[in-house]
Amino acid sequence: MLLLLLLLFEGYLQHGTSLDAPQVPGPPDPATEEPLSFRILQTFSFANSSWASLQVSGWLGDLQTQGWDKVLGTMSFLRPWSQGNFSSEELKNLQNLFLLYFHGFIIEVQAFAHQFQFEYPFELQVSAGCTEHAGKASGSFLNGAYQGSDFLSFQGNSWQPSPGAGSRAQKVCAVLSNYLDIKEIVQTLLSHTCPRFLAGILEAGKSELERQVKPEVWVSSGPSPSPGRLLLVCHVSGFHPKPVWVMWMRGEQEQRGTQQGDVLPNADETWYLRVTLDVVAQEAAGLSCQVKHSSLGGQDIIIHWGGGNSVLLTLLCLVVIVTLLLLLVRHSCFKKHSSSRKALAPPTPSPDSPIGADAQGPRTPGHQLYMPQESWIKNRFLEKWKTSLNQLWRH
């Protein structure tokens, strides 16, 4: 029964103290221009009338800051600054409140499942939190979902069924609206506790949240979209914070076909973005990938297609170096062999006539058969490899 939940909440209110302290907005922070939210996500899975499980996590934007240990019924703090500036006593009160709420919620849902026509197995999700913009609290939210679809929300001071959630959601909202104390607690948590907590963790985590890490940018070609076309890929990786602007350009002109992927997390808490452009192969020359990011201090990174940074060219360089090394190793082997065999072998034939040398040389199996060819390769190609390598280095 909802009455039980109510009693639990009232019990908390009598003992809990600091939930509704007056809120003082923090000082405006020019560095946080993007609106940032703190939210608590709850997923309740109801397998049958006697079995349910729960997952809870706390998030600052895209960063998980809190976890919930189901067994111990305790909040875990995933960052050194995840407690913000709340005292451990206040956190303990909040933790107890959540514990009561989670237990009560499960019991109430199981009791009302039949009346609300919730069919086992089902999943309920709640996302609740608040937003701040430029250092000021700018709103709060509570959304509920049933089986992955929007179901209801808490707006202003009332429960609203989501559009399209049907009469079932209306029924649930009507029942919830009868409980003024629940409303009051939700209101307090959303519009007083949450903004205060958010301001606190933003302040405590400032150095980590606002750290500036420059992106690395490189270009490559993706799988050819169709014959005669190229997929140019611009990789931007290792940057922080998340907002970034990446565009394929021809000179000053933004290429409208530019496709941006999702900004994905790297393991080291920086971000990765892949931006592609599908072009006719002949038109790729002259294109460049341009990157703007707060860490670059207005100095955009521009990487030209086919420029010194293409993966293809790097690979080519590697191939050249490896070939060169192999040739050098073989060359020195050849020297050793030839000196040790001087007494037996005829003089080294002219390097410019490998065929003739081969014909003249003794037809013994083994190294000697290859020696003339190697020296021919050495003389003909080594110089060429060296020159082209030199040219590459100079780029």
Ligand SMILES: *[C@@H]1O[C@H](CO)[C@@H](O)[C@H](O)[C@H]1NC(C)=O
């Ligand atoms: C309820 O679901 C759980 C988990 O799937 C299962 O282990 C349990 O046997 C079920 N109980 C009943 C009464 O169906």
Ligand SMILES: *[C@@H]1O[C@H](CO)[C@@H](O)[C@H](O)[C@H]1NC(C)=O
């Ligand atoms: C924590 O910081 C916020 C914002 O800076 C402030 O409003 C609040 O009074 C501080 N203390 C507590 C216990 O919330």
